[in-house]
Amino acid sequence: MAYTVPKLTDYSAAALDRASAELLAALEQDVRKLLFDSGKRSSSHEAAWKLRWEEWKSFRDKWISRKSGVLTQINDVWLKGSPKEAKRPAGQLVNDLRKRVEEEVARAEASLTRSEEEDQRASPGQSFASMDDALRTLEGVDITLPGARRPIGAEHPVMRTMHEIVGVFQRLGYSVAEGPVVETDYYNFEALNFPPDHPARDTQDTLFIAGQQSKPQRERLLLRTHTSPVQIRTMEKMRPPLRIVIPGTVHRNDPPDASHSPMFHQIEGLAVDTNITFGDLKGTLDHAMKALFGSSVKTHFRPSFFPFTEPSAEVFVSCFLCGGSGKRGADPCRPCKQSGWIEVLGCGMVDPNVFEFVKDNGYDPKKVSGFAFGMGVDRLALLKYGVDDLQYFFQGDVRFLQQFG
Numbered sequence: 365m366a367y368t369v370p371k372l373t374d375y376s377a378a379a380l381d382r383a384s385a386e387l388l389a390a391l392e393q394d395v396r397k398l399l400f401d402s403g404k405r406s407s408s409h410e411a412a413w414k415l416r417w418e419e420w421k422s423f424r425d426k427w428i429s430r431k432s433g434v435l436t437q438i439n440d441v442w443l444k445g446s447p448k449e450a451k452r453p454a455g456q457l458v459n460d461l462r463k464r465v466e467e468e469v470a471r472a473e474a475s476l477t478r479s480e481e482e483d484q485r486a487s488p489g490q491s492f493a494s495m496d497d498a499l500r501t502l503e504g505v506d507i508t509l510p511g512a513r514r515p516i517g518a519e520h521p522v523m524r525t526m527h528e529i530v531g532v533f534q535r536l537g538y539s540v541a542e543g544p545v546v547e548t549d550y551y552n553f554e555a556l557n558f559p560p561d562h563p564a565r566d567t568q569d570t571l572f573i574a575g576q577q578s579k580p581q582r583e584r585l586l587l588r589t590h591t592s593p594v595q596i597r598t599m600e601k602m603r604p605p606l607r608i609v610i611p612g613t614v615h616r617n618d619p620p621d622a623s624h625s626p627m628f629h630q631i632e633g634l635a636v637d638t639n640i641t642f643g644d645l646k647g648t649l650d651h652a653m654k655a656l657f658g659s660s661v662k663t664h665f666r667p668s669f670f671p672f673t674e675p676s677a678e679v680f681v682s683c684f685l686c687g688g689s690g691k692r693g694a695d696p697c698r699p700c701k702q703s704g705w706i707e708v709l710g711c712g713m714v715d716p717n718v719f720e721f722v723k724d725n726g727y728d729p730k731k732v733s734g735f736a737f738g739m740g741v742d743r744l745a746l747l748k749y750g751v752d753d754l755q756y757f758f759q760g761d762v763r764f765l766q767q768f769g
């Protein structure tokens with residue numbers, strides 16, 4: 365491969381292209397020869413290994429050796445030797461070629477190393493005569509240096525809280541279900557007993573996907589505003605009895621601030637069977653809250669409204685930060701606003717109207733009953749880790765996240 369770097373007299377774009385193409389063609393030929401020849405030889409023989417690496421070294425030196433490699437030559441001859449007005453295109457060309465050549469050399473090395481590893485696997489112990497040999501041939505790699513330390517990640521505090529909550533229900537025998545974030549109006553609203561134009565829809569500032577007006581309302585796409593649609597999706601797929609928890613992200617058109625985010629996390633729960641009562645709901649959630657916040661917390665159920673449950677309730681736990689006193693030492697307890705109670709979730713008995721939508725899959729409201737609940741994970745993570753601004757969770761600032769490592 366008698367490629368020599370030519371002198372350039374013509375620095376026109378066409379001439380530079382030609383020079384570049386010739387150089388790259390020579391490079392390609394060299395790479396092919398190197399890889400092909402080394403593949404052809406019976407590689408289990410020690411001498412063949414050495415030869416292979418000798419060839420590799422001369423290939424490498426020819427192209428990138430600092431003293432006289434092709435890269436150095438084009439820098440000296442094409443760039444330094446160029447007239448003033450051609451410095452810019454010549455510089456660009458030399459830079460581009462440098463990148464290309466270095467990449468090719470690295471690639472050739474990687475593929476030689478790979479085939480060597482393969483051969484070693486095929487005939488272990490037959491390659492280098494000694495460790496010294498191996499070290500010498502791998503010149504440039506100082507294996508006595510400490511290895512690159514790979515930073516170990518940690519679970520994000522929101523995910524950690526989510527897994528913890530899901531775990532509590534899994535230990536009660538619940539399975540985990542998931543569903544799509546881009547949802548239809550039908551699953552997000554209609555089948556959850558939000559009739560079209562019902563004002564309850566307004567409480568969930570919905571982000572709609574654009575350009576859906578030509579579809580019937582129930583097929584229009586939106587970003588799910590809660591994890592409740594997965595209740596319906598799961599009941600369509602699985603017959604009762606059912607016990608599921610549904611973790612996931614939801615979106616609402618809320619501008620970000622210390623306690624709001626357009627994307628946040630919820631965990632939904634659903635239990636359906638014969639004879640499920642409000643007592644089961646209370647007992648289950650009381651147990652779950654004690655498992656999450658400590659056995660001394662109390663729970664408190666207050667009547668509420670959700671279209672998909674009847675009756676519905678909001679659940680409060682006694683403040684696990686101030687023990688329910690509303691005070692921390694002499695100071696007022698801010699997270700519970702001095703009330704001693706923290707609202708943690710919404711729940712209720714599944715509305716018979718919801719079962720009507722999945723009746724054909726065994727959910728006859730005359731035969732089965734169930735309870736459902738839904739909670740926001742991010743706010744619980746805030747309280748649990750004493751973080752005072754929700755935005756920290758979503759900014760990806762390693763200085764913040766490292767504290768949870």
Ligand code: DAH
Pocket residue numbers: 589590591592632633670672673709710711712735736737738739
């Ligand atoms: N989906 C409700 C929300 O996002 C939360 C909720 C309340 C879920 C009551 C439930 C439930 O399953 O029964 O505000």
